[in-house]
Amino acid sequence: MRSSRVHGSVRTPYSKIHLITDRNGPPLSVAISRANVHDSQPLVPLVQGIPPIRSRRGPRRRRPEELHTDKGYDYTHLRLWSATRGIRHRIARKGVDSSQRLGRHRWVVERTVSWLAGCRRLHRRYERKAEHFLAFTNIACTLICLRRLTR
DSSP states (O other), X not given: OOOEEEEEEEEETTEXXXXXXXXXXXXXXXXXXXXXXXXXXXXXXXXXXXXXBOXXXXXXXXXXXXXXXXXXXXXXXXXXXXXXXXXXXXEOOTTTSOTTTTHHHHHHHHHHHHHHHTOHHHHSOOOSSHHHHHHHHHHHHHHHHHHHHHO
């Protein structure tokens, strides 16, 4: 069973929510950052923050098999980082690949972002402390996973 991850971010006033999702849509790793931070910077900590995933056979997986991202992550250091860890990357290249090619993988993270946008508390950041906002984001991601599992 192949497992692919998709990374994306959503902007809220003065902050961004970065997330990595599974192929089916539930969020695996979530982080927040300031609104003026480039999207490619939190990618490495997010991938490292994925919890061990139990598989049917063999040891627990600690890294994704594939990583699908858009053109905002087309940097040599990110390609080298993922290649040294054995992660196949599908990063769209600037000026070469069209943005429609990743659409079949990208819609998964866009759907998860829309699920997060449905949480009114995350639509606008009311909390002053980043820890509180991250806690509400984690609660929303937990509810998304619960809804996906109960279906």
